[in-house]
Amino acid sequence: MRKKDATILIADDDDDILFSARISLKKYFSEIITTNNPKKIGNYLTEKTIDVVLLDMNYRIGFEDGKEGLYWLKHVKEISPETTVILMTAFGSVNLAVNAIKKGATDFILKPWNTEKLYGIVNAGVELSRSKRKNTQLETVQKLNDKDFHNKTEHIIGKSEAMQSALNLAQKVAPTDANILILGENGTGKYVFAKEIHLQSERRNHPFIHVDLGSLNENLFESELFGYAKGAFTDAQKDTIGRFELAKGGTIFLDEIGNLPLHLQAKLLTVVQNRKVTRLGEGNERAIDVRIICATNADIHKMVDEQSFRQDLLFRINTIELNLPPLRERIGDITLLADHFLKKLNLKYRKSIEGFSNTALSALKKYHWPGNIREIEHIVERAVIITDNIQIEPEDLHFSTKKIDVSLTDNLNLEDTEKLLIEQALKKHQGNISRAAKDLGLTRAALYRRIEKHQL
Template identity: 55%
Template sequence: MSKTQANILIIDDDEDVLLSAKLLLKKQYTNIITRTNPKEINQLLSTEAIDIVVLDMNYRIGFNDGKEGMYWLKHVLDINPKMIVILMTAYGEVELAVEAIKKGAFDFILKPWSNEKFLATIHAGLELSKSNHKISILKSANEALVKNIDQKFGAIIGKSDAMQQVMEIIEKVSPTDACILILGENGTGKQHIAREIYKQSNQKNGPFIHVDLGSLSENLFESELFGHKKGAFTDAREDKPGRFEMAEDGTLFLDEIGNLPYNLQSKLLTVLQDRKVSRLGEGIERPFNARLLFATNAPLNQWVIEGKFRQDLLFRINTVEIEIPPLRKRPEDIADFVAYYLNSYKRKYHKSHLKINDHAIKVLQSHHWPGNVREIQHTIERGVIMSDGQEIRASDFNLTALPITAANSNPEYNDFNLQNIEKLLVQKAVEKHEGNISKAAKELGLTRAALYRRLEKFNL
């Protein structure tokens, strides 16, 4: 018979009692820890993922009032209010044990005990411990999911050969547990691909946890990904699981992996190798079971050569690579995107009568789309909003004001509107570096965050 995974701590000053309890429990549970001195509780709770603490009521010879048991009960619950504590007591101390339950103990076991009653109490305590842990994880996971509740992810659009090849790879890799690295320029839909893999995976009934590493500061990295213990830092007011734990039996998507600072890459590598996480301020290693997906628009292979990205981490995260082609390399998909977003925004803005005139269609098809799918989405939304009549004109898109082809072919470009010039420079920089935001931002003399703000500002 296989044993139940559990860490049970028993503390009693009588070695014979400890031996009897251990012999009984080790037949059914994986790890039974016994100690004679309750002063070791602090060290054990900080280094072991204890599920249940079984406490004797008295430890000093000649003292039978149970005050020590009450003291250590309070001490354990101060450390972890959700810890399952079971007291061991003699017949004469039943009234005291009942008082202890009122103060937070789960149950008590009478000495000498009935083996059946002992096992039943441990089993019930373990079930509650597991339930408490799941509730904590689900609460944190729900908070993370609520942040993305307004985002809609439908079917992947694109009938081009390039996108059909991407879909074939997705179909092959989704049912596996392989780590997948999704590559593509800014706005190509990397999160969309990640969610499609999740929907086709064996983990589709578990949570999908998305983490944008580009938005995490170094100070928040460990806390957000690995969790933290109450008091680990100033604002840590309660124990909190990290994203790895939240994604249990589901999928964890680490977006913008190229933004991870070099000094933190080794910490992530260790977690991926060991499949265990330690919460900040806590020495306990907690195993996790989650499918891992990664994405970036950064040239990681080049960064490995330049010493900006660890080669061993790259090997770990890209068992399979999926590269999403930019929109300019699959122009045959533009019409499908236009139709999809036009229908969507006509419904949203109650303009069911709208159509796009022929000239506007030609402008859309000739545009270079440096912002890829995200840009075409914002462009169509703007067109629907700005249109006054029965049809959307090219001027409603605000693309004709800055045709990159015209700017390139005419060295005497005479538009002195600062916003137009700024938009042109942003477009040209993003195009030059093929959607690599880090390189484009560097050439423009901006931070990544500043460039992202301008991309949003200009609907790119």
């Protein structure tokens, strides 16, 4: 009989009982942990996922009232509500066991036990525990309102050498658990690559949790990522798991990591390094099993040189570094992308536009694409909406008219250029954030972050 991959914790002050229970269960389950000290239960629960706790009702000679068992039952439920608790008791304490079930225990077994019955009760407890964890995870994911969580990712399109190189690397690293750092300008497809890596990994059937660190309020960083205990702050009405725990077994995608302040980088480093989180308001560390993918549009190596990004954190997150090329460096892919978005948007708007005229394709290839793939989709969508032709013509294409005044800067590095473009977009649209963001090929949230970053 093949062992079930499950962890069982047995707590009893009688070493003979521990030995007997271990011998009875070790041939059925992959890991059996025993302890004669109930004070260690909390440590085991936070170090790893315990499916079932077999818990004795009494731990002191001469005390048979079961109060200690009820105390430790409550302790288990506070730390790990999804863990199944099965009580071990003598025949004369059945009433105590029934009372304990009312307080959260799942079942009880009498000493001495029949091995087959013990296995049956524990096995049922394992399945119950896993069902609870799965339901908790799914409920929380739905609350995050990540609408495309269960949807197939957008296709990765590109035949250019630069794009094929990025795709080949992604395919090589996807089956591993290596930490990945995806670098690229805004709109180059960092999210799409991260999700594709997840879908090609062994973790594909587990959650993919996206966290936009750039838009996350600093004061909410710990509670959102690490979770919090009931009463940790004014509005903490119940224990809540954070994004790291929510991604259990799957992938957490930390987007815009370059925007993370130094003091929060230190907190993240501890978690990435130790693979443990501590919920806000708790003292217990909880082990996490997640694959970490990070992304940024910033020159993160330059940030390390400038001491605005921790070098030790960079070492931890970029076991594999994946660079996505900007659209201006993959001109050969523009026709493929434009055709893909046209087909998609024809369906969305119930149109039957046949394609692009040669002059329209030429205009698309000559444009500099500061917003990359996100911008080409926006431009094609606008053209599909406004055109009355069977083909998209140059007059249907609305390109950004912003121009960089070279005289304003001597070096034209990415940071200077980004600041100039934002300033000109805001000036052009008289401070209207929504219009400026569209012109730049950004979301409103992304533009707000860059306004704050450049102190505009």
